[in-house]
Amino acid sequence: MAVGSPNRPLRVAVIGAGPSGFYAAAHLLKNPHVEVDLFDRLPTPYGLVRGGVAPDHQKIKSVVRQYDKTAQDPRFRFFGNVELGRHLSVDDLRQYYHLICYTTGAQTDRGLDIPGEHLAGSHSATAFVAWYNGHPDFRDLSFDLSRERVAVVGVGNVAVDVARILCRTPDELARTDIADYALEALRHSQVREVVMLGRRGPAQAAFTNPEVKELGEMEDADAFTLREEVTLDPLSQADLAAAPDRTIERKLEILQEMAVHRAQSRSKKLIIRFLVSPTELLGDAHGNVRAIRLEKNELYRDDRGGLRPRPTGQIEELPVGLVFRSVGYLGVPLPGVPFNARAGLINNADGRVVDPETGRPVPGEYTAGWIKRGPSGVIGTNKACAVDTVDRMMEDAARSEHLHPGHPSAAEAEAFVRGRQPDVFTYPDWLKLDALEMAAGEAVGRPRVKFTRIDAMVAAALR
Numbered sequence: 001m002a003v004g005s006p007n008r009p010l011r012v013a014v015i016g017a018g019p020s021g022f023y024a025a026a027h028l029l030k031n032p033h034v035e036v037d038l039f040d041r042l043p044t045p046y047g048l049v050r051g052g053v054a055p056d057h058q059k060i061k062s063v064v065r066q067y068d069k070t071a072q073d074p075r076f077r078f079f080g081n082v083e084l085g086r087h088l089s090v091d092d093l094r095q096y097y098h099l100i101c102y103t104t105g106a107q108t109d110r111g112l113d114i115p116g117e118h119l120a121g122s123h124s125a126t127a128f129v130a131w132y133n134g135h136p137d138f139r140d141l142s143f144d145l146s147r148e149r150v151a152v153v154g155v156g157n158v159a160v161d162v163a164r165i166l167c168r169t170p171d172e173l174a175r176t177d178i179a180d181y182a183l184e185a186l187r188h189s190q191v192r193e194v195v196m197l198g199r200r201g202p203a204q205a206a207f208t209n210p211e212v213k214e215l216g217e218m219e220d221a222d223a224f225t226l227r228e229e230v231t232l233d234p235l236s237q238a239d240l241a242a243a244p245d246r247t248i249e250r251k252l253e254i255l256q257e258m259a260v261h262r263a264q265s266r267s268k269k270l271i272i273r274f275l276v277s278p279t280e281l282l283g284d285a286h287g288n289v290r291a292i293r294l295e296k297n298e299l300y301r302d303d304r305g306g307l308r309p310r311p312t313g314q315i316e317e318l319p320v321g322l323v324f325r326s327v328g329y330l331g332v333p334l335p336g337v338p339f340n341a342r343a344g345l346i347n348n349a350d351g352r353v354v355d356p357e358t359g360r361p362v363p364g365e366y367t368a369g370w371i372k373r374g375p376s377g378v379i380g381t382n383k384a385c386a387v388d389t390v391d392r393m394m395e396d397a398a399r400s401e402h403l404h405p406g407h408p409s410a411a412e413a414e415a416f417v418r419g420r421q422p423d424v425f426t427y428p429d430w431l432k433l434d435a436l437e438m439a440a441g442e443a444v445g446r447p448r449v450k451f452t453r454i455d456a457m458v459a460a461a462l463r
């Protein structure tokens, strides 16, 4: 009897329980006779929805209801607190599954590659985001919030999140599920001014309109731009005239409005700068950041018609005590899985993992989401991406192009996993944690109070 039939279900391991992992699982389960085990190195599911989405964006987090529905399918299992490369290897997975799909996202950040980048007080935005969202690996970091002025390098939506969290009042933050230690630290924050730094112009800013508009709607912070930096340059103007784009026009309106209405009534200031690139972080005698050196840019048209920044030689020094670089996430390799280090992606063609030596697909191995295509798009973008990969998986499986595991049974896989990690979290274990977090939140009028230590999660749900 073929694999994928009533007595021989197609068994699939999905590695990484963020949005892409759940979307892959959901699409796989649309086929009869498919079983999915979704692994995550954390005890908690949902990846960046829990550890990345800003705590003051609770509505975005309601997407987990869809994932929860997927998890209710009796052919779905969650194995949390199980790490590939630590508790199991790819070779182990090959013994238990016909197909493997990697959906581990982009877990680290891109650097700026400028002098002073590693001074005390210079951090990656991704670490700060993971810290305020209570990610267990980042919860013990500390950020010196006694500084008055902070620079955030980059003008993508992550930079916007970081700037907003730094500018929110304790009351605004208390209405969110921000980690309790972060709420406490931010309550005592001395930060008064946050400067976001875009290397290109306002028309090229990566942030989306609702996100930048929200910066003008905070309780106790005013958002500003500089008129000369939000006045459209001739090249962008020509591009917009040739191909009118309502979204960009609206973005310009929002940013230009921020230059005109410079209300000064609120206690914090957020300044969005354009056409400046950091060239160096300057330190004080104790090795702490004291300033960021910026070079003014102008735009030029590159060979492919895109508008790129180039330095004009005009330098300015901005005194700052804290710097967050927010210039994009970066994928990290998984042990035993071909990786394209330059791109920060699993080496793949259309979601099929490809051996770089032979250029041929690695049998039975696939990838979806940010680790397949890079850190871009909104949460829903990963749905189409995962669906595409799963379509390739099912096409291959229909041609019997899958692995031939010695132990293709759900019971054997679970026994193996438990042998390697006795503290495995099932979906019901997570639901127990979830209920405890919500109850702790309800007691203090917050959406939830998160567990942020793995040993506390184990004690609460497994013991």
Ligand code: NAP
Pocket: 112, 153, 154, 155, 156, 157, 158, 159, 161, 198, 199, 200, 204, 205, 206, 207, 211, 277, 278, 326, 327, 328, 329, 375, 376, 377, 378
């Ligand atoms: P992003 O959107 O790619 O933005 C990266 C920013 O860094 C851009 O402004 C980029 O400028 C800048 N940059 C890159 N290299 C630089 C350098 N060497 N010097 C100065 N600036 C540099 O990445 P992201 O903000 O990390 O967000 C990742 C994805 O998640 C995005 O698709 C985003 O929309 C999404 N996201 C969405 C939300 C939401 O919907 N609320 C929230 C968070 C994240 P250039 O354009 O000039 O390269």
